Amino acid sequence: MRKWLIVPLALALALAVFAPPRAEAFKGTVTVALSGEPLSMDPHIQSEFIGTMIWPWAYDNLIQSEPLVGKLKPWLAEKFERINSKQYKFTLRKDAKFNDGTPVTAEAVKYSIDRIVDPKTKSRLVPYFKSIDRVEVADKYTAILHLKVADNGILKLLQRWGHVMNPKAKDMDPASISRNPQGSGPYVLKEWTKGQKMVFEANPHWWGSKMYPNRPKTLILRRIQESTTRVKALLAGEVDIVTGIAPQFIPEVKANPKLEVVAIPSVRILYMGFFTTHGGPFANVKVRQAVNHAVDSESIRKTFLGGFADPYFQLLHPWVYSGYSKKITSWYPYDLGKAKQLMKEAGFEKGFKATLFTTLGRYPADKEACESITGMVKKIGVDAPCGPLVFPLYRQTFTAFQQGKKKEPGFYYQGFGNGAGYTSVSLRGFSACKGAWSPHCFKEYDALVDKAIATEDIEDQQAEFEKAQMWMRDNATHKPILKIHEVVGNNKRVSFKASHDENFHPWEIAVK
Template sequence: MAEKDSLELAWEVADRWHWFYKKGLISRRDFLKAVLVSGGVTAAACAPQPAAPSQPAGEQPKQPAKDTISAAFGSDLPNLDPHMHFLRFGIIFHYHVFDNLGVRDPKTMRIGPHLATSWKPIDPTTWEIELRRDVTFHNGDPFTAETVKFNWERITNPEQKSPQRGNHEQIAGVEVVDRYKVRVHTKSPYPIFVERLQNFQMVPEKVIREKGDAWFAEHPIGTGPYKFVEWKRDQYILTERNDNYWGPKPAFRYFKYVVIPEVTTQIAELLNGNIDVMRAVPTDQVNTINNSGRAKVVSQRILRTGFVGLDARGRTAPNPFMDVRVRNAANHAVNIDSYIKSLQPGGDRTPALVNPMAFGYDPAIKPHEYDPDKAKALLAQAGYPQGFEVTFNRTNASLLPNARQVYEAMQRDLEKVGIRAKFQVHEDRAFTDMVSQGKGGPMYEWSWGYYSVFDADGILWDMLHSSSPFSYYQNPELDRLLLEARSTLDEETRKRLYSRAQQIIREEAPAIFMWGFHQLWAVSTAVNWMPDPDEIDKFYTAKPA
């Protein structure tokens, strides 16, 4: 979409909110706030679109001598259905095979059109979306309004059991207006509707109805810049450039998702020229990689937030962390600032889970101070003067740089106050299922990327609302605050609600609060590519060096 069209879209959305105001459907305050909240709509749409390589659509790329870009990942995917996972590695892979209705411009951080060419609110709870007319799935099936309706109905269907259902709980229904236009009805005014468009991949209705979910989970068919070729479980997933892609074509003919669990092996493969990109580079390996002449390390502040989950509900089994004094003791026992300074490439404290990059973050919420004596006193008050032993569940494929060193340092600090944590390390796919099924307690390593939604809703609802499969905490007042915050367009009201929510979270301490990640990637000198703040690695933008 040309910039002129994006400006027209921005003005049209603003005009619609103004019309609602004149008709008395919303207050003047709501009108002004709606325009601000729709920064992902009105102002965002002014960004050049689509946010993809600058090569003109339809133009054949110059074929590089190197025809494959390979990226290392610490674990394989459980399936290849974009609606049936919640893993960051899955989001990255699916961005290459599938398309979204909107995409984020990494320069402006705003959402602009992609499969959708425009959107506008036609009343406070209805959005009208216009679609591209030149898109087909890899098997030739057309992308239409019926496709969009099917996708929303599929992901919100309780029987589908999609782990992403919570992302779309505000969707009340979708109606087809014509072949390339839909109207999406929300249960209430939904402030992050447009944000959700950037991580909701479209799948083909006909294929899924004819072949079934199980077949599709191993044979993905999308509309994206790469087509699925082959999946060798626990080895690699191979895709090939979609030469019929409606948008700019990738420079590399193949994108290969390579499974390498060990970080040291990833580094060796990078320096030997067998892979082009790796994530979560240990800080003590930065100089080695940079001095190799074969690769360079790049840093990016990202939305992902790390924490140690505590089973405050006793969801896995009764445990000491069901006592709020024990949870606060654990937070006072660990020297978070020291870990960031000595073991991380940087990090932003998150005293109530919310990353400072997200809307709704309250800087007035202060982190727990490092105070072992206070931790011991709280444990004694809770009936644990001698401390206790506890299982600390971890993954073998952490996204945290220097994860082993960080958690071993935390383990030592906890032991000093009497909390004797014993590690149990699990294969990543089994670990994520274990946590989502309520078996992660009494304490477990975790991080969350918000589905790349730069809003407090992106973490607080998924991690702490009692309806979420990932929540090990229950508080009716917090549930109410989170629901109200995702149901109003008033920006100041949302900030106030999220501030109160964070006060509760800080006081109740349902986790050991850590930090927002500053992530390290290592990139081959044979490739020109940079990561984005949304943590969605888009290798279709890469070019040969």
């Protein structure tokens, strides 16, 4: 009898060792309401903040950041090290698998970065990866990143944008990848009703399951555009977590004993930009300076943000690895008389018509703030009714102006977060000649940024980045208006901590 018991017992032990974590370890369903949804679940194509919040649900990055403090930590790479100023070594964990069971290897790391910079991909991330030369596969689980020039912030970039994709995706149709993530992340996308909701299920084969055994079993992302509707859903118990709560609703949420709300300073800067590449009034620096002086940022902060925002005078937040400057304490303060004088000097004393557009419900009071800007610039002769647009249409309109398909004078009001803290994402992303969100091309500016990024000495690099920011201010490339506070509400049945960098890590949510 004992001999017959040995085999079943050994088999049972083997199954216990090699079986994936039981799905029952994951707890319940958590519903999250955001102002939007990703344009695509292909993390290598777009540059947009809802995507950077959601892509890590299905894709792992090589490294991650600690919530609230931003310290980098091992993730898909169990070890990362700087070999020299132009080489970084990543040692992958051997227990990581893609959602089809394929092991994650150094070849996948190489494939992913190669895919981003491949012109055929048409990725908006290319300017961010400008420093990267190539990825060397040292062995199955070791990848070495080679840079063209030194880049002190490259790890910050990979923490936010270095999503590792299954190389099998090269044989897939791009449209299929956009809806069917090919990652190794903690969740698997099971359902997507465009414009309404996305349903994710916990990946039982995820390498991090032992670290986060109490994460939600099911995640539902609901796209609820208006802040009012999101708050109503939270109050009604229809959703568990809501971001972007408008200030006027905070007292009502606080009064509910089942809910809690928190407001923390965020990385997101709200600003205006001007399309100049194809000529027109905004190609004249004095016109841009005039509009800068005509917009009363403090009025917007007090009237529409209820004080849940900070006055802001630059385009880098304090958490970037280099470049934020305490020396920049003003940026064309509100001065209507000076604005009118500049319009006269520019030859536009009688004003002109322009297209002004913004997002709808994506950022706190975006529509209302934009409409107030319409009234402000009207006082200096700029006739520009505000056109609020849902984000997909906003992106299309922005691109049409970038590419010269729309040639009328155009400017916009939007937000930019840069949760990675990678300075290049901001300075190249919304101002370089090929930036994903850049409305202009100034080669002198690009040269300043390129030099700053390649500067190895920390103090010298800070000085070079400051020069680039001063150039932006002198040439009025944008109008920084506010740095907002992230206001998040949640049901007390879930344990959740908001983060200043707009990261949203559902694996850190615990259902009570």
